[in-house]
Amino acid sequence: MKYCTSLLYLLLLSIQTYSQPALSDLPTAEEIAFVNVNVLSMTGEQVLMNQTVLIKNGKIVQIGAAKSVKPSKNALKIKAKGKYLMPGLSEMHAHIPVADSTGDANVRETLFLYLAGGVTTIRGMLGNPYHLKLKQQVAKNEILSPRMYTSSPSLNGNSIKTPEEARTKVTQYQKDGYDFLKIHPGIQLPVFEELVKTARQVGIPFSGHVPIAVGVRRAIDFKYASIDHIDGYVEGLVSLSAKVDSSANGLFGVNFTDFADTKMIPELVAKTKAAGVWIVPTQALLERWTSPLTGDQIMSEPEMAYMSPSVRYQWRGAKAQLFGANYKPETGKKFIDIRRQLLKNMHEAGVGLLLGSDAPQVFNVPGFSIRHEAKAMANAGIPNAEILKSGTVNPAIFFGQEGEFGVVKVGAAAELILLDANPLTNIDNIKLLNGVLIQGRWLSKKMIAEELTKIAKKYEQD
Numbered sequence: 181m182k183y184c185t186s187l188l189y190l191l192l193l194s195i196q197t198y199s200q201p202a203l204s205d206l207p208t209a210e211e212i213a214f215v216n217v218n219v220l221s222m223t224g225e226q227v228l229m230n231q232t233v234l235i236k237n238g239k240i241v242q243i244g245a246a247k248s249v250k251p252s253k254n255a256l257k258i259k260a261k262g263k264y265l266m267p268g269l270s271e272m273h274a275h276i277p278v279a280d281s282t283g284d285a286n287v288r289e290t291l292f293l294y295l296a297g298g299v300t301t302i303r304g305m306l307g308n309p310y311h312l313k314l315k316q317q318v319a320k321n322e323i324l325s326p327r328m329y330t331s332s333p334s335l336n337g338n339s340i341k342t343p344e345e346a347r348t349k350v351t352q353y354q355k356d357g358y359d360f361l362k363i364h365p366g367i368q369l370p371v372f373e374e375l376v377k378t379a380r381q382v383g384i385p386f387s388g389h390v391p392i393a394v395g396v397r398r399a400i401d402f403k404y405a406s407i408d409h410i411d412g413y414v415e416g417l418v419s420l421s422a423k424v425d426s427s428a429n430g431l432f433g434v435n436f437t438d439f440a441d442t443k444m445i446p447e448l449v450a451k452t453k454a455a456g457v458w459i460v461p462t463q464a465l466l467e468r469w470t471s472p473l474t475g476d477q478i479m480s481e482p483e484m485a486y487m488s489p490s491v492r493y494q495w496r497g498a499k500a501q502l503f504g505a506n507y508k509p510e511t512g513k514k515f516i517d518i519r520r521q522l523l524k525n526m527h528e529a530g531v532g533l534l535l536g537s538d539a540p541q542v543f544n545v546p547g548f549s550i551r552h553e554a555k556a557m558a559n560a561g562i563p564n565a566e567i568l569k570s571g572t573v574n575p576a577i578f579f580g581q582e583g584e585f586g587v588v589k590v591g592a593a594a595e596l597i598l599l600d601a602n603p604l605t606n607i608d609n610i611k612l613l614n615g616v617l618i619q620g621r622w623l624s625k626k627m628i629a630e631e632l633t634k635i636a637k638k639y640e641q642d
Contacts, residue, residue: 206324206621211236212594213251217260219243220604221588222267222572225565227602233265235594238620243590256622263614264599266568267586268300268326270575271550272460273408273536276304276311276330287314289635290546291325293486294539296628297547298613300595301575301585303536304330305388305408307358321619327585327595331387332358335375337366343374350375354384359579360405363388369398376402387460392426400451406458406534406578409466413522414515417444431502434470437515449525458578460536461523463560464552467516468543472509475499475543483548485636487540498542520560527562534578535571551611558607567607594620 212235219228221243232249234242242249251257271294277286294302304311311330318325332353333339340346346367353361361379363386372394379386385405389412390396396412407413414433417440418424429435452459468478475496478484484492527533537553539546550571557567576586585593600612616623 206623206627208621209254209256211252211255212258212617212620212622213249213255214258214260214265214596214598215251216246217263217265217598218602219588220264220266220568220602222569223587223589227264227604230261231265233588233596235617235620238594240588240590240592240594243588258598258615258622260598260614262600264602264609265588265596266599266603267572267588267592268595268597268616268618269298269550269571269610270301270303270535270586271299271326271537271539271546272303272406272534272571272575272578273305273462273538274299274302274546275306275538275540276302276314276328278308278310288323290540291323292631293546293548293635294326295324295547295616295618295623296613296632297545297550298597298610298616299326299547299550300597300616300618301327302329303359303575304328305362305538307331307333307353307362309356312357324619324621326618327593329359329579331360331362332356334362334364335367335386336364337368337391340367340371340375343371346371346375347378350378350384351382354379354382358384360384361386361388363391363404365389365391367391367393369393372402392429396448397451400455400457403455404457406460407452408460408536409462409538410459410519410522413448414440414518416448417441417518419444431470432466434511434515437511437518440518442518442521445522445525446529449522449529449531452526453529453531456532458532458534458574459523459526460534461519461557462536462538462553463519463523464549464556465538465541465544466519467556468552469499469502470512470515472512478543483545485639486545486548486632488639491540495542523557524561527560527566532574532578533557533562533566533570534574535567551608554607554610564604564607568603 214233216230219231230246231243232246234249234251277290279287307330315328315330317323318328340349361384387404387406388408390399396416409432411432414436415429418436419441422439424439537544537549539549554567572586576582585595594617596617598614599609600614601609603609614625
C-alpha cells in the first residue's frame with residue numbers, strides 16, 4: 181500500500197496553470213427551472229416523467245407535471261425534454277491539492293474536473309490546514325467547487341508513533357474542525373487503540389486504510405466510519421494456518437491472492453454489516469492497476485488529456501512497478517474476482533456502499549474516474565439503482581444530512597446533473613452529461629467542453 185501515498189504526494193505537488201471561469205460569467209438566476217424533464221429523485225425506483233423542477237436560491241421548491249408548474253418570466257429556463265435530472269454524484273474518496281507559492285491554479289483545476297464529470301460532492305481524504313479555509317470558501321460560494329468534506333492530515337506509522345502522539349493529534353484535529361480522521365498504514369496496535377479511544381471521547385469519526393497491525397476484524401470492531409479500498413479484506417480471508425508474513429501483503433493484499441479462502445467471505449461481510457461500517461470500494465482503481473491491461477492501453481482513454489505529462493508518466497511507472505518480474509496475469513485476474521465476490525456479497529448483505537474511486541490516483545482522472553467505478557460495481561453484480569444510491573442518497577445518510585442533498589425533492593439542495601439518457605437502464609449513461617447545476621450556477625455541456633479543451637491544450641504544450 182506504500183505506492184498510494186507516495187504517488188499521491190507527487191501528484192498533488194504538480195504545478196498547473198489553469199484559470200477557472202469567473203463565477204460572474206456563469207449563468208445563474210434567483211429562480212431556475214428544468215422544464216419537461218424526467219426526474220430520478222433517488223427517493224424511490226420510479227422515474228417521474230415530464231416534470232418541471234423549480235429552484236429558488238439554490239433549493240428545490242416545487243416538482244410537478246410540466247403543465248402545472250409555472251416558472252416566473254425572469255427564471256432561467258433549461259429546456260430538458262427527453263433528458264434525465266438526478267442528484268449530482270459523490271466522490272467519496274477524493275483528493276484535493278494544496279495551494280503553494282505559485283497560487284491555487286492546481287486546486288481550481290482539480291475542483292473543476294470533478295464538476296466536469298458530474299461530481300457535486302467530494303470527501304477529501306488527505307487533509308491539510310489549507311483545506312479548512314478552502315471548505316469555508318466553498319460554503320460561501322466564493323470558489324466554483326463541489327460540496328466539500330475534508331479529513332485530517334494523515335495518521336500513519338510515522339505521524340503517530342506513540343499513544344501520546346495519537347491522543348494529542350486526534351484531539352487537535354477535532355478542535356481544528358476536520359470532518360473526520362484519515363487513517364493510513366503503519367500504525368501499531370497500542371497506538372491505534374489510543375486513537376480510537378480519544379476519537380470517541382472527542383467525537384470525531386475515522387476512515388481509510390486498515391493498518392496491518394490492526395487487521396480488518398479489529399478495524400470492524402473499532403467501528404470505522406468507512407473502510408476504503410476494501411482494505412484488509414483479502415488479508416482477512418487468509419487463515420492463520422497459511423502462516424504468511426503479514427507485511428508481505430503487497431498492494432491491498434494482492435500477494436495473498438492464492439491464500440485467500442473465499443468461503444470466509446460471508447462471515448467477514450456479516451461482521452461488517454452488524455458493525456454498521458460503510459465501504460468505499462475504489463474497485464476500478466484496483467482493477468485498472470492490477471489487471472493485465474498495459475499502462476499505454478489505459479492511457480489511451482480521452483480523459484487522460486486533462487492530466488499533465490508528468491502525472492501520466494508517474495502513473496505508467498506505478499503500473500510498470502507492479503508489473504515486475506513476479507507479476508502473473510492470472511493472479512491479477514483472480515485478485516479482481518475475489519474483490520468482486522466481496523463487493524457483491526456486501527451488497528446482498530445490505531452493507532452500506534459509498535461511491536468512490538480515489539482520484540486523482542493511478543489512472544484516475546478527477547470526475548471521470550467515478551464513471552469507471554460505477555461500471556466496475558456493475559461488473560461485480562451491483563444493480564444500477566444501488567450504484568446510483570451509493571453516489572447520491574448514501575453519502576447524505578453517511579454525513580447525517582439525509583434529505584439535504586443527494587435527492588431531487590422539495591427542500592433539498594439543488595446540486596444536480598442533467599443526463600441525455602437514463603442511467604437506471606445503463607450505468608454508462610452517467611457519461612452522457614448535458615450539464616451541472618451547482619451553487620446556483622448552470623454549467624452547460626458546451627461550457628464544460630470549452631473548459632476541458634483549454635486544459636487539454638495546455639498540457640499539449642507542456
